[in-house]
Amino acid sequence: MTDQTFRFPRFFVTAPSPCPYLPGKTERKVFTELRGGDAVELNEALSRIGFRRSQNVVYRPSCEDCSACVSVRVVTGEFVPNATQRKLMRRYADLQVSACEPWSTQEQFDLLRRYLADRHPAGGMANMDMFDYADMVEQTPVNTVVVEYREPGEDGRPGRLVGACVTDKHSDGLSMVYSFYDATDDSRRGLGTYIILDHITRAARAGLPYVYLGYWIDGCDRMAYKTKYRPIERLSARGWRRVEETSA
Numbered sequence: 001m002t003d004q005t006f007r008f009p010r011f012f013v014t015a016p017s018p019c020p021y022l023p024g025k026t027e028r029k030v031f032t033e034l035r036g037g038d039a040v041e042l043n044e045a046l047s048r049i050g051f052r053r054s055q056n057v058v059y060r061p062s063c064e065d066c067s068a069c070v071s072v073r074v075v076t077g078e079f080v081p082n083a084t085q086r087k088l089m090r091r092y093a094d095l096q097v098s099a100c101e102p103w104s105t106q107e108q109f110d111l112l113r114r115y116l117a118d119r120h121p122a123g124g125m126a127n128m129d130m131f132d133y134a135d136m137v138e139q140t141p142v143n144t145v146v147v148e149y150r151e152p153g154e155d156g157r158p159g160r161l162v163g164a165c166v167t168d169k170h171s172d173g174l175s176m177v178y179s180f181y182d183a184t185d186d187s188r189r190g191l192g193t194y195i196i197l198d199h200i201t202r203a204a205r206a207g208l209p210y211v212y213l214g215y216w217i218d219g220c221d222r223m224a225y226k227t228k229y230r231p232i233e234r235l236s237a238r239g240w241r242r243v244e245e246t247s248a
Contacts, residue, residue: 173210
């Protein structure tokens with residue numbers, strides 16, 4: 001009888017479309033579905049070679065004339081925050097942080113809508129409704145949490161939600177699938193940076209060596225922040241290589 005315990009994934013390629021990050025470039029992705037009993041192992045294996053998860057699909061850029069998208073991950077055990085990052089960690093030390101089950105809430109969705117309207121009003125997620133958001137959070141075949149960041153509450157009640165991150169827990173680290181936060185409140189400047197710093201701290205405390213930040217894109221100012229967390233590694237044709245201080 002044939003052993004069916006392992007399913008070799010079938011990969012597909014999307015049709016070319018305009019790149020959302022680099023003007024004049026064309027985007028194409030290779031992807032496969034996560035399903036069955038080996039979904040966790042497959043997701044982890046593919047994340048180590050540059051794939052990212054979206055619901056029950058993992059994908060990686062496969063552009064014919066461009067290789068600007070580069071996977072990056074922070075080395076948590078050696079990370080030392082700089083002065084600005086230490087200041088942010090002190091500023092937000094009062095936030096109540098909790099890792100919740102991957103269930104969508106109206107409060108999370110309202111925060112996401114405000115974030116998208118302020119930061120990405122013309123982006124591909126701008127027209128998401130509550131059902132789309134529920135799919136984004138709940139359609140996960142792997143170990144996923146929603147990390148919530150709240151202001152201090154009163155009388156034992158939870159405070160106002162100011163940030164959240166859909167996060168996958170891997171055996172070698174945390175993968176930040178998507179984070180969003182209150183970007184309209186000037187008193188909460190740097191909150192996005194703090195969410196990354198908190199993930200680095202959480203991973204290090206758990207003995208996990210990496211935090212996966214997704215793609216850094218050369219020439220895209222929106223992605224430049226990802227090289228500010230040192231030491232950081234980038235995926236190359238020779239495997240993961242540390243980014244030198246002078247190359248960012």
